[in-house]
Amino acid sequence: MSYTKRKDGRKFDEMRKIKAEVGVIKNANGSAKFQIGDTIAIAAVYGPRNLYPKFLQNPEEGKLRCNYNMLSFSVDERIRPGPSRRSKEIGLVTERALSPTVNLKEFPNAVVDVFVEIIQADAGTRCAGICAAAMALADAGIPMKDLVSAVSVGKVGDKLVVDLDKSEEDYEEGATDMPVAILPRSDEISLLQLDGEMEAKEIIKALEMAKKACLELNKIQKEAIRKKYKGEGK
Amino acid sequence: MDNINKEYLMQILNKKIRTDGRKFEDYRDIEIETDISKNAEGSAKVRIGETEVIVGVKLEVGTPYPDNPDEGTIIVGAEFLQMANPEFESGPPSVQSVELSRVVDRGIRESKAIDFKKLCIEEGKKVWLVLIDIYAINDDGNMQDAASLAALAALSNTKMPKYDKETEKVDYKERKGKLPLSKMPIECSLAKIGEHILVDPGLDEERLLDAKLTVASIGNKIHAMQKAGVGTLKVEEVETMLKLAIEKNKKALEKINKK
Numbered sequence: 001m002s003y004t005k006r007k008d009g010r011k012f013d014e015m016r017k018i019k020a021e022v023g024v025i026k027n028a029n030g031s032a033k034f035q036i037g038d039t040i041a042i043a044a045v046y047g048p049r050n051l052y053p054k055f056l057q058n059p060e061e062g063k064l065r066c067n068y069n070m071l072s073f074s075v076d077e078r079i080r081p082g083p084s085r086r087s088k089e090i091g092l093v094t095e096r097a098l099s100p101t102v103n104l105k106e107f108p109n110a111v112v113d114v115f116v117e118i119i120q121a122d123a124g125t126r127c128a129g130i131c132a133a134a135m136a137l138a139d140a141g142i143p144m145k146d147l148v149s150a151v152s153v154g155k156v157g158d159k160l161v162v163d164l165d166k167s168e169e170d171y172e173e174g175a176t177d178m179p180v181a182i183l184p185r186s187d188e189i190s191l192l193q194l195d196g197e198m199e200a201k202e203i204i205k206a207l208e209m210a211k212k213a214c215l216e217l218n219k220i221q222k223e224a225i226r227k228k229y230k231g232e233g234k
Numbered sequence: 235m236d237n238i239n240k241e242y243l244m245q246i247l248n249k250k251i252r253t254d255g256r257k258f259e260d261y262r263d264i265e266i267e268t269d270i271s272k273n274a275e276g277s278a279k280v281r282i283g284e285t286e287v288i289v290g291v292k293l294e295v296g297t298p299y300p301d302n303p304d305e306g307t308i309i310v311g312a313e314f315l316q317m318a319n320p321e322f323e324s325g326p327p328s329v330q331s332v333e334l335s336r337v338v339d340r341g342i343r344e345s346k347a348i349d350f351k352k353l354c355i356e357e358g359k360k361v362w363l364v365l366i367d368i369y370a371i372n373d374d375g376n377m378q379d380a381a382s383l384a385a386l387a388a389l390s391n392t393k394m395p396k397y398d399k400e401t402e403k404v405d406y407k408e409r410k411g412k413l414p415l416s417k418m419p420i421e422c423s424l425a426k427i428g429e430h431i432l433v434d435p436g437l438d439e440e441r442l443l444d445a446k447l448t449v450a451s452i453g454n455k456i457h458a459m460q461k462a463g464v465g466t467l468k469v470e471e472v473e474t475m476l477k478l479a480i481e482k483n484k485k486a487l488e489k490i491n492k493k
Contacts, residue, residue, distance in 0.1 A: 188467065
């Protein structure tokens with residue numbers, strides 16, 4: 001059951017090609033596009049703005065609300081438009097992935113809305129969405145203590161790998177998918193899920209691989225943000 | 235329901251005990267009862283302390299997914315009944331109940347606990363759908379573990395109804411044979427509160443926790459994980475949690491096998 005070579009020739013700890021861009025949606029307070037291989041996510045941030053209905057308002061801290069959605073044509077078999085159980089759960093875990101970095105105390109009674117749309121999917125969509133959302137939050141000027149990065153790691157056949165594509169997720173002899181989000185400054189984990197079969201020591205090793213990959217991702221995200229703001233304020 | 239605050243909870247936890255006197259690595263008492271509802275093909279009630287969840291399994295004949303024409307499937311739903319917690323509201327399923335049922339589903343599916351091929355009646359046309367419905371009766375924290383345990387207990391107690399190929403009808407009164415369930419993926423939830431790692435969080439602990447990790451495992455194989463809570467985890471903490479989850483799954487398994 002040996003997985004000897006990745007289809008696209010990548011090393012086992014190598015991510016697909018990444019493209020990041022900030023400021024892609026004019027109306028939004030902040031926005032970003034993040035592409036990893038053939039997976040493309042865009043994210044837009046609106047707010048802080050008033051939270052309604054009013055009873056949801058909290059005078060002590062604001063709320064981060066994330067919405068994740070896949071466009072109907074983003075996969076082979078069309079997805080019925082509108083929220084699904086899966087998209088609701090991913091919205092929730094996206095919120096948790098980003099929340100530890102956002103200083104919610106700075107906008108009491110308010111909400112920051114994050115909208116993630118998957119334009120094209122080739123696995124790793126929730127992680128791509130989180131990367132885009134973190135950049136969009138930074139672009140919107142939301143006070144944050146770190147810029148979250150996320151990548152899916154896991155096991156394909158007998159090998160631990162970084163950034164599985166769809167063909168690897170569907171690997172016949174078995175694959176395990178483990179999405180991870182990291183706060184690079186403190187090395188803390190804010191998203192952790194797993195589907196498949198792994199042993200504890202493999203999970204720990206895969207987490208270390210995710211950390212390393214996220215550092216690389218983080219540079220690309222920051223570079224994209226810098227690029228937009230370079231020259232401003234002169 | 236008493237609402238203790240975080241400072242007070244931390245004061246207690248710093249003394250290495252919990253508000254209900256448990257040690258950090260202790261579960262509350264677990265009780266499993268099967269066959270609680272006659273018309274279901276399988277059913278069970280699980281109590282973990284005061285948390286109570288009931289699960290019923292119904293079987294229906296349906297069409298298979300095009301990509302797995304020779305396999306039946308499971309459909310897991312969860313409803314947080316309003317009687318279970320004063321904070322639960324009526325209306326469409328909350329995102330929390332969606333998450334709970336999806337994590338139960340993933341533990342069973344990813345560990346291949348059920349042989350879906352044995353649920354095929356006619357390839358490409360008819361398969362058994364196993365509908366697993368979870369109801370929260372009383373929420374005193376950690377409904378996730380109670381729900382998954384109850385689902386497993388109900389599945390292991392499920393008898394297949396009779397399907398008549400001629401009339402294409404299911405006879406629910408005549409049941410024979412067991413559901414092809416071969417493994418028990420036990421879910422164990424661990425809370426991180428401050429620097430402390432606690433097994434089986436109670437209601438107050440669940441409300442005040444920083445992060446939670448649910449781990450579905452069989453022996454030393456881990457088949458599903460789900461992190462909850464808005465706080466973060468360090469790699470060392472994940473390591474501790476995985477170790478505890480594997481340790482705890484043996485005990486839960488003994489309980490369920492006695493049934």
